[in-house]
Amino acid sequence: MAASANEELECGLTALAARLAPGGTMANLRRLTAGATQEVWRFELVEGERQTPIILRRAPGGTRVSDTAIGLETEAALLEAASAVGVPVPEVRYVLAPEDGLGHGFLMGFVEGETLGGRIVKSDELAGARGFLARQCGEVLARIHTMNPDDFPRLRRSTPAELVEQYRTTYRASPTPRPVFDLAFRWLDAHCPPPPEEMKLVHGDFRNGNLMIGSDGVRAVLDWEIAHVGDPMEDLGWICTNAWRFGMVDKPVGGFGEREDLWAGYEAAGGAPVKRDHALFWEVFGSMRWGVMCASMVAAFRGPDPSVERAVIARRTSENEIDLLRLLAT
Amino acid sequence: MQDQPTPSEVIGAVAAFLKNVVTVQTTGATSFQARVAANALEMMRRQLDLAPAEDAAELERLKALLGHDGTLADLNAELSRRIGAGELDLTTPGLSDHLWATTMAKLAVDQPTYAAYRAELASRDGGHS
Numbered sequence: 228m229a230a231s232a233n234e235e236l237e238c239g240l241t242a243l244a245a246r247l248a249p250g251g252t253m254a255n256l257r258r259l260t261a262g263a264t265q266e267v268w269r270f271e272l273v274e275g276e277r278q279t280p281i282i283l284r285r286a287p288g289g290t291r292v293s294d295t296a297i298g299l300e301t302e303a304a305l306l307e308a309a310s311a312v313g314v315p316v317p318e319v320r321y322v323l324a325p326e327d328g329l330g331h332g333f334l335m336g337f338v339e340g341e342t343l344g345g346r347i348v349k350s351d352e353l354a355g356a357r358g359f360l361a362r363q364c365g366e367v368l369a370r371i372h373t374m375n376p377d378d379f380p381r382l383r384r385s386t387p388a389e390l391v392e393q394y395r396t397t398y399r400a401s402p403t404p405r406p407v408f409d410l411a412f413r414w415l416d417a418h419c420p421p422p423p424e425e426m427k428l429v430h431g432d433f434r435n436g437n438l439m440i441g442s443d444g445v446r447a448v449l450d451w452e453i454a455h456v457g458d459p460m461e462d463l464g465w466i467c468t469n470a471w472r473f474g475m476v477d478k479p480v481g482g483f484g485e486r487e488d489l490w491a492g493y494e495a496a497g498g499a500p501v502k503r504d505h506a507l508f509w510e511v512f513g514s515m516r517w518g519v520m521c522a523s524m525v526a527a528f529r530g531p532d533p534s535v536e537r538a539v540i541a542r543r544t545s546e547n548e549i550d551l552l553r554l555l556a557t
Numbered sequence: 558m559q560d561q562p563t564p565s566e567v568i569g570a571v572a573a574f575l576k577n578v579v580t581v582q583t584t585g586a587t588s589f590q591a592r593v594a595a596n597a598l599e600m601m602r603r604q605l606d607l608a609p610a611e612d613a614a615e616l617e618r619l620k621a622l623l624g625h626d627g628t629l630a631d632l633n634a635e636l637s638r639r640i641g642a643g644e645l646d647l648t649t650p651g652l653s654d655h656l657w658a659t660t661m662a663k664l665a666v667d668q669p670t671y672a673a674y675r676a677e678l679a680s681r682d683g684g685h686s
Contacts, residue, residue: 404637407656413643474672535594542600545663549673552660556653 239329240270240283247281247320247334248274265299265452269337281320285332297382297452299323303333305451308378314370315447317439338447340439344473347440348482356444361484363444364433365492368462371448372498374428376456384456386422391415391512394519401522407548408522411515414555420458420505427459434471435481463489463501464509469550470517479510511554518547565605572598603666611662618655 237256244253256270259282268283284299297305299322306316318336323329341347348357376382385393395412398405431453439447465471466489472482480489490501524541528534562570575595580588612629619632622645627635639645640652647653664674 404634406633406636406640407660409637409640410647410656413640413646469673472672476672476676535590535597539593539597539600542667545660545667546671546673548660549664549671549677552657553673553677556647556656 236268236329239327243321243327243334244272247272248279250274254278266332280337282317282335282337283332284335285323286330297454299331299333299452301379301381302451302454303335305374305379305454306335308374309371309448309451312370312373314367314374315445317447317449338439340441340446342436342439342449344436344471344482347435347438348473348475348478352442353440356440356442357483360440360444361480361486361488362492364438364466364480364484365463365489365494365498366496367445367448368430368433368459369493369496369498371430371433371462372427372459376426376428379428379454379456382428382454382456384426387420387458387461387508387512388422390457390461391419394516397523398519400526401519402525403522405518405522405544405548407551408515408518410555411511411518411551415508415512415515418504418508418511420460420502420508423458423460425499426456429455429457429459429461431455431461432465433462434466434468435473435483436471438481458505458509459499460502460505461509461512463493463506464511465513465516467506467510468513468517469553470514470547511551514547514550514554518544518551521547565602568598568602568605572596572602600666603669607662607666611665615655615659615662618651618658622649622651622655 233256237253240256241253244251252273254271254273256268259267259269266283266285266287268285270281270283271278272281284302286299303319303322306319309316310318317338319333320336321334323332323334341350341353347353376384391412398408398412430448430451432450433448437448437450438445439449466481467479467486469476472478475482478484479486486506490506494500521540521542521544524537528537528541572595575591575598579591580595583591616629616632619629619636620626623632623635623639636645645652661674661677664671668674
């Protein structure tokens, strides 16, 4: 089964290679990740002597699409719109069409660099970049927040209070009562910012692990699949959430930088003045959000994905409980 | 009474086999998944070793906090509900200590190398010495 599905993919991509470049062929197709919501493949586009790496992002099996993700066609459109306002992103080369017979997905250029959070916070080669990365992340976020939400009418629009409610509903559907989460939801209710003066396009998953980093800093912002429209401060809190510090708990921004640098970069690049208490709200929200997502893996494990990996992620829920206690009960 | 070695010991041996043999003699995704499986077994071993005493202590704290008897699952659900309803909060005597003790016990099983947990343990040691 798997072999014939791969043959199908290989045939389809060979046909596409000829359209990407005159006389182009496809070589060395291999799968990079086995994500639950996305497949990532890499191949070489061969034109005579020249080889260009190309990345395919595709819905699993080409067809299934998770109900929270925005859809790969929208993701491709977001990448193009982001590029137009100066956000570093991979270049979209082709969006799959029904007649390609390959399901939903798109082809994009390959960006060299490091995405593994654990290496980004520790590696010697990136020591220099870590000095300016937090500020640069702020600058990039300010540009993302200039994207026009009206160009993406199908993206979910949520006020802060609506997002809290959405996650509370997911939490309550999980099998385990969690007093720490209940405490966090009470805190979030009490500290929830009002609907933002201006609803912005929010990346939604802007964090260490979803950024392609090189010695020159942010080379590409990846994983736009949960972009939505809401309070732009959400993005500034999420990158500070402890889960994405990869062990460097004393470096709040992604395990590599300081909040003040992130905020200064954001404001200097034209972002709205950062309200400190709102930023803290979104940091707490981030730990609650990742905790609820981990807790919901129990149902995924007992349902469509009974893998050891899924079970182990479910057991990371408690990491967020200690993170929440450190934020709220010290 | 069942024979020995204990479940904890056998699970530890299987985890060591996965980590020391299987991950080395395989490559790519299989090697990675063998490492994940070894870590999962180590976690279950810690739970077998630590949970009985921790669960008993958690139950005693819950009885004191809520003022009546019950099962661990029922009392934890009641605590969850009453915090959610705003009837209990961090000003409630014993609540913060209970949440911390319960959470630290979970981390000791789930993720004893988690940096925030290590930092918290270190600050407690520092506080006592």
